[in-house]
Amino acid sequence: MVRPYSATARTHPDAALLAFFTQRGWSPAPFQRAVWRHWLRGESGLLVTPTGSGKTLAAFGGALLEGLRGLEAAPIDPAHPRVKPSRLRILWITPLRALATDTTHALQQPIDALGLGWTVAKRTGDASSRDRRLARQGQAEVLVITPESLALLLSYPETAGLMSGLRGVIVDEWHELMGNKRGVLLQLCLARIRVIAPQAVTWGLSATLGNLDEARDVLLPHCPDAPVVRHARKRTTTLKTLLPARPERFAWAGHLGLSQLEGVMKLIAGTRSAILFANTRAQAELWHRALASIWLEPPEALALHHGSLDVGLRAAAEQGLRDGSVRCVVATSSLDLGVDFPTVDLVLQVGSPKGIARLLQRAGRASHRPGASSVIHCVPTHALELAEFAAARKAIEAGEIESRRPPRLSLDVLSQHCVTLALGGGFQADALLAEVRGTHAFAALSDVQWQGVLRFIERGGQALENYPDFHRVVRDEEGVYRVTDRRVALNHRLSIGTITADGAVQVRFLRGASLGSVEESFISRLKPRDRFQFAGRTLELVAMDQMTAYVKTARGLTAAVPRWQGGRLPLSTELGAAVEAALSGDRDSAEMRALSPLLDLQARVSALPTPETVLVEVVKLRRGSSLFVYPFAGRSVHEGMAALFALRLGRLAPHTVVFAVNDYGFVLNSQQVIEVDVQTIARILSPEELMDDLHEGLNLTEMARRQFRDIARVAGMLTPSLPGAARRSQRQLQASSGLLFDVLKRYDPDHLLLAQAVREVFEAQMDVQALADTLARCATRRIELRQPRTLTPLSFPLWAETVRGELSTEDWSTRVRRAAQQLQERHG
Numbered sequence: 001m002v003r004p005y006s007a008t009a010r011t012h013p014d015a016a017l018l019a020f021f022t023q024r025g026w027s028p029a030p031f032q033r034a035v036w037r038h039w040l041r042g043e044s045g046l047l048v049t050p051t052g053s054g055k056t057l058a059a060f061g062g063a064l065l066e067g068l069r070g071l072e073a074a075p076i077d078p079a080h081p082r083v084k085p086s087r088l089r090i091l092w093i094t095p096l097r098a099l100a101t102d103t104t105h106a107l108q109q110p111i112d113a114l115g116l117g118w119t120v121a122k123r124t125g126d127a128s129s130r131d132r133r134l135a136r137q138g139q140a141e142v143l144v145i146t147p148e149s150l151a152l153l154l155s156y157p158e159t160a161g162l163m164s165g166l167r168g169v170i171v172d173e174w175h176e177l178m179g180n181k182r183g184v185l186l187q188l189c190l191a192r193i194r195v196i197a198p199q200a201v202t203w204g205l206s207a208t209l210g211n212l213d214e215a216r217d218v219l220l221p222h223c224p225d226a227p228v229v230r231h232a233r234k235r236t237t238t239l240k241t242l243l244p245a246r247p248e249r250f251a252w253a254g255h256l257g258l259s260q261l262e263g264v265m266k267l268i269a270g271t272r273s274a275i276l277f278a279n280t281r282a283q284a285e286l287w288h289r290a291l292a293s294i295w296l297e298p299p300e301a302l303a304l305h306h307g308s309l310d311v312g313l314r315a316a317a318e319q320g321l322r323d324g325s326v327r328c329v330v331a332t333s334s335l336d337l338g339v340d341f342p343t344v345d346l347v348l349q350v351g352s353p354k355g356i357a358r359l360l361q362r363a364g365r366a367s368h369r370p371g372a373s374s375v376i377h378c379v380p381t382h383a384l385e386l387a388e389f390a391a392a393r394k395a396i397e398a399g400e401i402e403s404r405r406p407p408r409l410s411l412d413v414l415s416q417h418c419v420t421l422a423l424g425g426g427f428q429a430d431a432l433l434a435e436v437r438g439t440h441a442f443a444a445l446s447d448v449q450w451q452g453v454l455r456f457i458e459r460g461g462q463a464l465e466n467y468p469d470f471h472r473v474v475r476d477e478e479g480v481y482r483v484t485d486r487r488v489a490l491n492h493r494l495s496i497g498t499i500t501a502d503g504a505v506q507v508r509f510l511r512g513a514s515l516g517s518v519e520e521s522f523i524s525r526l527k528p529r530d531r532f533q534f535a536g537r538t539l540e541l542v543a544m545d546q547m548t549a550y551v552k553t554a555r556g557l558t559a560a561v562p563r564w565q566g567g568r569l570p571l572s573t574e575l576g577a578a579v580e581a582a583l584s585g586d587r588d589s590a591e592m593r594a595l596s597p598l599l600d601l602q603a604r605v606s607a608l609p610t611p612e613t614v615l616v617e618v619v620k621l622r623r624g625s626s627l628f629v630y631p632f633a634g635r636s637v638h639e640g641m642a643a644l645f646a647l648r649l650g651r652l653a654p655h656t657v658v659f660a661v662n663d664y665g666f667v668l669n670s671q672q673v674i675e676v677d678v679q680t681i682a683r684i685l686s687p688e689e690l691m692d693d694l695h696e697g698l699n700l701t702e703m704a705r706r707q708f709r710d711i712a713r714v715a716g717m718l719t720p721s722l723p724g725a726a727r728r729s730q731r732q733l734q735a736s737s738g739l740l741f742d743v744l745k746r747y748d749p750d751h752l753l754l755a756q757a758v759r760e761v762f763e764a765q766m767d768v769q770a771l772a773d774t775l776a777r778c779a780t781r782r783i784e785l786r787q788p789r790t791l792t793p794l795s796f797p798l799w800a801e802t803v804r805g806e807l808s809t810e811d812w813s814t815r816v817r818r819a820a821q822q823l824q825e826r827h828g
Contacts, residue, residue: 016068017061020113031231032058035203036065039168044202044223046174046216048209049231050364055205056106058229059170062201063090066167067116067141086138086162087119091169091193093145093186095176096337097124098314100144103172106340107142118142123149138162147177147186148497151417154192155493157425166197171219173337174204175357178218179404181413181498181714187218187439188417194222195435207361210403210574218406218440236373237363239393242267243594244380256283257350257381258290265294267346267377273321274328274346277362279354281306281332282561287350288330288536297327304536305331308504308562309516313535336361347374351381352388352663355572356395357402383598384664384797388571390591391578402572407763408441411453411752412715418457419492419716422473423483429454452752454481456715463748472716494720495713506548507534515539515551518562523549532560570634571663573770577611579664580632584610601827602793606786609794613784616681617795618674620787625674626802628795629685630665633774640694640766641685641774642666647697648684649674660801667798678783685783687775694768700758701745703765708757709737715753791823 021028031047032054038045039062049055067089092107094100100122108120121131121140134140135153138161145153153159169190177183190202204219206212212228220226242263268274268291276291278284288304295302303317303326314334320326321341329335336358347366353359363376378389395401414436421427433450436442455461458481460470472488473481483489504517515535526532526541531554533539540554571579587593602608609615609630617628631641642659646668649655653675657668668674676684712718718736744751762768791799800816 014065016114017064017110020110021057023113026054028061029054029058029231031229032061034227034229035059036062038227038229039063039201039203040065042199042201043227044220045227045229046204046206046212046219047229048206048212050207050235050360053231053235056103057110059172059203059205060090060092060107060110063142063168064110064114064116067118068114086165087141088138088143088162088165089118089167090142091145091150091163091166092142093147093150093169093171094124095146095173095182097146097311098318098334099172099337100124100146101315102340103144107144111142116141120144123153136162147182147189148499150189151185151420151496152493154189155420155423155489155496159424160196163193163196166193166200168200169193169202171202171204174206174215174219175209175404176337178215178406181407181410183218184407184410184413184441185417185498187441188414188436190219191435191439192421194438207357208399208401209357210401211405214406215404221438221440221443235364237360237396238373238375239359239363239378239389239396240375241378241380241386241389241591243386243590244383256286256290257379258287260379261290261294264348264379265291267348268328271327271346273324273326273341273343274348275321275335275341275344275362275365276328276330276348276350277335278330278332278350279352281308283350284330284332285533285536285561289533291328291330292536301325301327302536303329305329305335307332307334308518309535310514312514313516333358335365341365346377348377348379350379352385352571353378353392354570354575354663355402356392356400356575357572359392360396360401382797383595384793386591386595387579387582388575390589391575391582393589394582395575395578400574400578402574405769406440409445409449409756409759410441411449411756412711413498414442414445415453415457415715416492416496416498418453418481419472419483420496422457422481423489423492426476426480426482428479429481449752456752457481460717461744461748461751463743463746463751469719470717491720492716495716498714504547505544507539508548508550510542510550510552518549520547522560522562526560530560532562534562570636571632573633573637573773576632576634576663580609580630581611584608598793605790605827606788606792606794607784609784612781614681614685614778614781615784615794616676616786617792618676618785618787619789619791619795620673624669624671626670626795626799627668627674627676628665628798629667629681630794631774631778632664633770634767635661635663636765636767637770637774638662638666640768640771642668643697644690644693644771645684647693649676652680658802660798662797662801664794665798667795667802669802676785678785681783681785682779685775685778687772687779690768690772690775691762694762694766698761700761703761704754704757705738705741707760707765708741708753711753711757711760712737712740717753790826791819796820796823 018028031049035047035058047055047058049058092103094103104120104122111118111120118141119134120142121134122144123131123135124146135143177186193200202220206215209215216226216228217224242260244259264276276287278287284304284306291302303320305314305317317326317329321329321344324343344366347363349359349362359376363374366374380386380389418432421432437445457473458471458475459465460467464470472483474484475481505520505523506517507515518534528541528543530541531538532541538554539551542550542552582592583599587596599608606617607615609632615630619626629645631638638661642661646657646659649668655670655672655674657670659666659668717740744754803815
């Protein structure tokens with residue numbers, strides 16, 4: 001063991017670090033040594049390595065070597081003098097609070113073994129008072145922090161002095177941040193750190209992406225030639241599918257895969273610990289309930305983990321996986337990221353993974369150690385998902401991974417950041433403009449937009465300048481923008497961040513223990529004594545008080561399950577294309593052989609989709625007709641395509657249509673007969689005049705109004721709930737943001753945040769770039785128009801979606817099941 005500050009460690013730091021590896025039976029990998037060399041040369045970069053390959057020590061090793069060599073923090077910057085010398089050397093930025101505790105332990109271990117004497121503290125929303133004090137005073141060498149907590153630190157004037165001696169910033173799981181507004185907020189914070197501590201290097205840790213060079217450039221815009229270090233040996237991922245005994249030829253969404261419960265239970269019984277991933281929180285609750293009904297081990301050995309559960313319940317499940325006391329956790333994406341659970345040797349995925357990168361991320365939860373391969377068992381919820389699993393396997397083998405597109409010009413985030421800096425000591429407009437334009441997100445920021453941001457944070461803009469609540473920042477006689485109002489300071493610090501989560505109702509037992517939160521729209525439909533399933537329990541609603549639901553445990557298993565907005569993930573473009581190819585390709589996998597009866601029937605009554613064609617089916621039904629189109633571009637793109645198709649079809653002949661979408665295609669239903677030919681369909685699917693037609697065919701005002709609510713909250717236009725006060729309801733938030741939207745639209749229609757709301761409708765909600773790409777791809781293909789006499793295996797799931805909202809004396813599932821049975825009998 002290396003003794004604290006021994007002569008060996010001080011005079012031979014490389015040998016000391018190597019001894020740390022050797023004592024644990026490890027050897028530094030080439031990619032780890034490469035990152036260390038770059039760090040010691042003062043070079044920033046991006047490390048791309050699979051989960052469980054040793055990325056933590058790769059990123060932190062350079063800082064450890066600096067410490068062993070006795071390199072001190074940078075000299076004090078006269079512009080940011082410290083009252084007390086700061087010890088802070090390293091910022092480790094993590095996207096999840098759940099990762100912070102594990103990361104803190106992982107970083108402290110080599111520090112203690114090498115005798116460096118450093119302290120690792122964490123600064124997250126649930127950090128201890130000790131860690132918060134160490135962070136504010138700069139009395140820890142390493143600080144593990146989330147982007148939101150970093151922004152909060154920057155709102156205090158003394159932070160600049162505390163951070164001026166930084167040696168490095170490490171951004172963990174960068175791929176999870178770069179494609180959303182949290183990543184934009186982090187870009188702005190990193191730009192400020194480059195001003196405070198220009199000597200600090202920055203390293204990002206990322207899983208494999210389809211656009212790695214862009215990922216590097218977004219993180220490191222000041223280092224255009226920064227190295228991208230890759231793990232030379234790819235981690236092997238094996239995908240296995242739990243095949244159903246007899247796949248249905250007429251499948252539909254809405255199943256849970258519970259017919260496979262017995263097979264899943266056998267797999268779990270043969271392992272030490274397992275994680276069963278579901279795509280939504282509702283699915284996770286239902287699978288946990290199903291497993292609990294046949295669970296033979298102690299009940300505490302089965303746990304549930306999703307983002308709406310109380311942090312204490314989630315922490316207990318994580319600890320159980322670490323120490324082996326929990327045999328299975330049913331989870332959502334809340335356990336996707338790099339928490340280290342060495343006892344986990346089985347991962348199951350229920351339902352389509354929707355994306356290749358997500359599947360790889362989840363597979364990496366098993367055998368989470370360097371050099372180990374991973375296996376993931378996929379459980380289909382309906383027959384067509386067999387094709388998705390087969391396509392995902394081929395994509396993994398070919399190394400085809402989705403890209404993440406970084407947002408640009410999120411002016412709500414920029415406005416928030418400007419108030420943060422005005423609160424944290426003030427800023428000069430010209431200097432901050434240059435700093436902000438140095439980020440990828442705001443490189444194209446115009447002078448007009450910048451002046452609009454400044455007017456907004458000063459006086460709210462033209463329509464709101466007579467309302468003092470929107471006067472947050474003042475410009476002093478020296479041209480420095482500052483926050484001088486203590487109330488503004490308090491409200492802003494409570495609002496920092498881009499995660500919008502108000503409108504959630506807290507769920508508590510009568511005696512006070514918290515279980516988590518559900519959406520207000522769900523709980524408002526319940527009456528006292530109604531039962532619902534949540535946190536792995538059957539609960540009875542006792543009373544509602546403000547935004548808290550008080551409950552007690554109820555008996556029985558039959559109960560409603562909450563549904564959360566945003567629960568349906570769209571199929572990625574890459575996986576959609578792979579599925580389309582698989583349906584008409586060789587049936588050389590177990591999944592495609594099991595799917596053969598369905599595919600044979602589809603080919604017999606209509607046609608199979610191919611990468612060279614666009615399959616269109618027109619089916620005459622009892623009431624009118626239905627037109628089905630299969631672009632395989634994912635739910636979000638198909639919503640835009642369906643609206644566009646309906647608009648252009650209506651120009652040719654009067655039609656009243658309703659549409660439904662899924663990940664494979666969309667359907668237009670009309671009570672009139674839909675008569676189209678190949679040439680007409682080709683014209684309708686043209687990419688020409690796309691934006692003009694979308695503006696005409698969509699209810700943009702209402703869509704922008706909904707989008708504006710989140711923008712207004714991020715930009716600080718809505719007053720946050722104060723600690724200890726009743727939380728604001730979703731209805732109150734909608735009313736406040738809706739009133740602001742109407743005022744701005746009437747009296748300040750050019751307001752920068754209104755324009756952003758419309759832009760985000762197209763970019764975020766509809767993914768208009770993917771829509772344009774899909775239409776361009778359709779323009780190069782042959783239209784395969786078929787008129788089957790009945791619904792087909794591909795059209796049946798879409799038909800099932802259209803009847804979901806119809807009034808009927810029988811429930812939806814009974815009606816769909818009966819229709820499927822009739823089609824099965826008709827086709828033999």
